[in-house]
Amino acid sequence: MLLFSFSDVELKSTTKFIMVGMPLSATSTVKTQTHLGPEEIRKASLQFGEITETGFDIGQANLVDLGNISTLKNTKEDLKEDIQKIIEFLRNISPKKSQVLISLGGDHFITYPIMKFLSGLHDNLGIIVFDAHLDQYDIWDGTDRLSHCTVMRRILEIEPPFEMKMSYVGIRDHDLEEFQAVRNLALPVLRARSFSDENYLKILEDTLKKWKEQGIDRVYLSIDIDVLDPGIAPGTGYRMPGGLTFWNLWKCLRLIVMYFNVIGFDIVEVDPASDVNSITSMHAAKIIVELMALIMQEQE
Ligand SMILES: [Mn+2]
Known part of the structure; x- marks a missing residue:
């Protein structure tokens, strides 16, 4: 199955968006079926019309959906191999700098x-x-260095060529150890609580401006579906109250796209097994569609 009925299946010189499904769930610390997420998100997209909220015809977006990486073994024992397989897969696609990589978790x-x-x-x-x-x-849990609880720490350890900047939006559940790590590194955090205040976009914009001054011109966006309130997106491993609305998230994405080139994004942690009437997959598909439209409209 493809995202939308009209997406291409082969890379072309005109391709703008390259989509890949990554059916990995073995790195979860709770029992989930997130490896089924990519197919459910694609299925949800088939219900959408072609015109986005900003009036863009999504059929004009030059999207290629390469399907899922089918060789992943998706067990803890084979994790290091699976990591290599994902990297190899991306290497073989060899996306151009102007192309946007969309990964479905x-x-x-x-x-x-x-x-x-x-x-x-x-x-x-x-x-x-x-x-x-x-x-x-x-x-x-005493031994596990490679899971969704440690992933941002591992990303910050990736060997240079450069020092990666990291910033958070929607945070509302963490332990002291994590909070101290983030504070020591002075990573900007826009907490979910701030969304009860009209000023939340201003707080985000201050971070974006600072990054711009520091020479950042491209960003990658990692979107855990649990950033949304579980009342609207219950199909995920950890359902934490007090989350964002769809429009909170959309306004943040629009602002970011106005400041930076988005070189890729992922939507992760959609768990079809705990979803209700596909509403979480629908949100994931809607985020993808609207973000693609914003990128096309702001960055072309
Ligand atoms: Mn999360």
Whole structure:
């Protein structure tokens, strides 16, 4: 199945968006079926009309959906191999700098191999993480260094060529260890609580302006669906109250796209097994469609 009935299946010189499904769930610390997320998100997209909220005809977006990486074994034992497989897959596609990579999760851990690959392709790169959680444990449960709880810590450890900037939006659930890690690194955090205040876009804009001054011109966006309120997106591993509305998220995305080139994004942690009437998959598909439209309208 493809995202939309009209997406291409082969890369062309005119391709703008390259979509890949990454059916990995073994790195979750709770029982989920997030490996089924990519197919459910694609299925949800088939219900949409072609005109986006900003009046863009999504059929004009030059999207290629390459399907899922079918060789992943998706077990903890084979994780290192799966990480390599994802990196190899992306290497074989060899996206151009002007193309936007869209990855469908899967567990949030997929962002680690993606960033390993992209950090070799781009410099002056920032990553903005939309999430209820910081995912900044060093080790989870005494031994586990590679899971969705540790993924952002591992991304910050990726070997230079450059120092990666990281910022968070929507945070509302973490432990002291994670909070201290983020504070020590002075990573900007826009908490979910701030969305009860009219000023939230101003707080985000201050971070974007600072990054711009520091020479960042491209960003990667990692969107954990649990950044949304579980009342509207219940199909995910950790349902934490107090999350964002769809429009809170959309306004943040629009602002970011006005400041930076988006070189890729992922939507992760959609768990069809705990979804209700596909509403979480619908939100994920809607975010993808609207973000593609914003990128086309602001960055062409
Ligand atoms: Mn999360």
